[in-house]
Amino acid sequence: MNPLGRYAPLVDDEEAFLSACDRPLPSVVRVNTIKATAERARSALDAEGVGYEVTDWHPGILKLDERGPGTTWPYFHGWLHGQEEVSALPALALDPEPGEVVWDACAAPGSKTTQLADLMDDTGILIGNDNNLGRLSALRHNAERLGVSNLVVTNQDARNYSLKPFGEDTDDPQTVGAFDRALVDAPCSCEGTIRKNPDALDRWTMDHVHSVAGIQKGILRRAVQATRPGGTVVYSTCTFAPEENEAVLDHAIEEEDCELVEWDAPENFETVPGITEWEGEEYDPAVELAHRVYPHHNDTGGFFCAKLEVTA
Numbered sequence: 001m002n003p004l005g006r007y008a009p010l011v012d013d014e015e016a017f018l019s020a021c022d023r024p025l026p027s028v029v030r031v032n033t034i035k036a037t038a039e040r041a042r043s044a045l046d047a048e049g050v051g052y053e054v055t056d057w058h059p060g061i062l063k064l065d066e067r068g069p070g071t072t073w074p075y076f077h078g079w080l081h082g083q084e085e086v087s088a089l090p091a092l093a094l095d096p097e098p099g100e101v102v103w104d105a106c107a108a109p110g111s112k113t114t115q116l117a118d119l120m121d122d123t124g125i126l127i128g129n130d131n132n133l134g135r136l137s138a139l140r141h142n143a144e145r146l147g148v149s150n151l152v153v154t155n156q157d158a159r160n161y162s163l164k165p166f167g168e169d170t171d172d173p174q175t176v177g178a179f180d181r182a183l184v185d186a187p188c189s190c191e192g193t194i195r196k197n198p199d200a201l202d203r204w205t206m207d208h209v210h211s212v213a214g215i216q217k218g219i220l221r222r223a224v225q226a227t228r229p230g231g232t233v234v235y236s237t238c239t240f241a242p243e244e245n246e247a248v249l250d251h252a253i254e255e256e257d258c259e260l261v262e263w264d265a266p267e268n269f270e271t272v273p274g275i276t277e278w279e280g281e282e283y284d285p286a287v288e289l290a291h292r293v294y295p296h297h298n299d300t301g302g303f304f305c306a307k308l309e310v311t312a
């Protein structure tokens, strides 16, 4: 079943929304400033004769004229990383500082992890975790190509993430060094990836939405618990389903010591606020601070991103 029709009441222009979902996604790269400046990477693309357009919201995010950057030498040397434009938002929202301890709970294949390393100037400690060992090898490969050296890779279920591998005697984050920031780029029903994977919705069911929402709640809960008071947690998905977005945030702010905080989306990048009502359910008004991204607004995939502060 194709679920996109469910979201007609949420979007400003249903026809534009559905037609954008039907178009292939532009090929986009992020400049990896661990290895090159945006200017140097652009000159290298110029020298290779690869056409591109700099996005009007970020000088290091480029839309290529051709599909797939993998055959260019600036890519081979780790100056560029192929990353969907909208997928750059969560790391910008998390905004890690150099020297901090940052947990990426669902990290593979590492687009956002490597972007976090870049924002941290490749300093501090970045823990990239994923429960899928196969996908972790892609993360390691990307980190190596991009020259990331502040990364520790772990393979655990993020819902019960244990700090014992770090030599701690206890898993209580209040008695061990807690994370300064955590990113939960959660597994989801992937509705917003339809432009990249036309089969993404072939096996969509409401049962799957509900079951993945349970996993999302468990991972977000652990991220809040394992982050120090005053620290930041970002929650993101690539789906439109409110059951996996606002409902998960509503549950977290009700059950855990955290609150949603304002985060301004980049200038020239259009988002709309989270919704407070869906199919008879009402959510805490604070979920309006979250950002929904629809494909027809910025010619991207669909996305959801929210920033929380840990309060105790």
Ligand SMILES: C[S@@+](CC[C@H](N)C(=O)[O-])C[C@H]1O[C@@H](n2cnc3c(N)ncnc32)[C@H](O)[C@@H]1O
Pocket: 087, 105, 106, 107, 108, 109, 110, 111, 112, 113, 129, 130, 131, 132, 135, 156, 157, 158, 159, 185, 186, 187, 188, 215, 219
């Ligand atoms: C949206 S993808 C992450 C994409 C990644 N952040 C990136 O930017 O490249 C979600 C990831 O969550 C992982 N995952 C699913 N359930 C998990 C769990 N319980 N604990 C940890 N990781 C999980 C999946 O293996 C998948 O790699």
